[in-house]
Amino acid sequence: MMRTARGIVAGLALALGMSACATWNVDVSKLQLGMEPEAVREAIGKPFTIRAAKVYEGDEWSEVWEYLPPAFTWTPKTYWVYFENGKVVQWGEPGDFSGSSASAVKEYNANKSAR
Numbered sequence: 092m093m094r095t096a097r098g099i100v101a102g103l104a105l106a107l108g109m110s111a112c113a114t115w116n117v118d119v120s121k122l123q124l125g126m127e128p129e130a131v132r133e134a135i136g137k138p139f140t141i142r143a144a145k146v147y148e149g150d151e152w153s154e155v156w157e158y159l160p161p162a163f164t165w166t167p168k169t170y171w172v173y174f175e176n177g178k179v180v181q182w183g184e185p186g187d188f189s190g191s192s193a194s195a196v197k198e199y200n201a202n203k204s205a206r
Contacts, residue, residue, distance in 0.1 A: 116168045117158045119182055126179040131156070131172055142171060151176055 121134040138156035146152045154174045160167035173181040181187075 116160050116164060116166070117170050119170055119172075122172065122179060122182050124179055127177055128156075128174065131179060138172070 117135050119135065122131065126134070135158065139159040140157050142155040142157040144152065144154040152175070156172040156174070158170045158172070160169065168184055170182060171185055171187075172179060
């Protein structure tokens with residue numbers, strides 16, 4: 092009987108300890124359209140990587156920042172933040188950009204021509 096109680100207490104302690112290590116995803120609710128890169132860094136932190144960047148004619152450019160979920164996340168989600176000319180124009184999960192889970196972002200404005 093004592094062994095069973097100790098096992099239950101040990102199991103509960105382990106579960107509590109593991110849940111304390113679990114974290115949540117990046118809080119993209121802090122983002123707003125038109126934010127500049129420095130404001131995004133302040134709001135949600137440094138990106139894991141810059142997923143893509145492109146310079147167009149007329150000195151226009153776009154860039155996609157990728158935020159990966161922390162280790163031991165309850166519901167891991169990857170987020171991308173899409174900038175055009177230094178302003179946030181879109182953010183979301185990678186599949187949100189093209190309607191499917193694609194590995195690349197579709198052109199934001201198909202009328203632009205690359206250098």
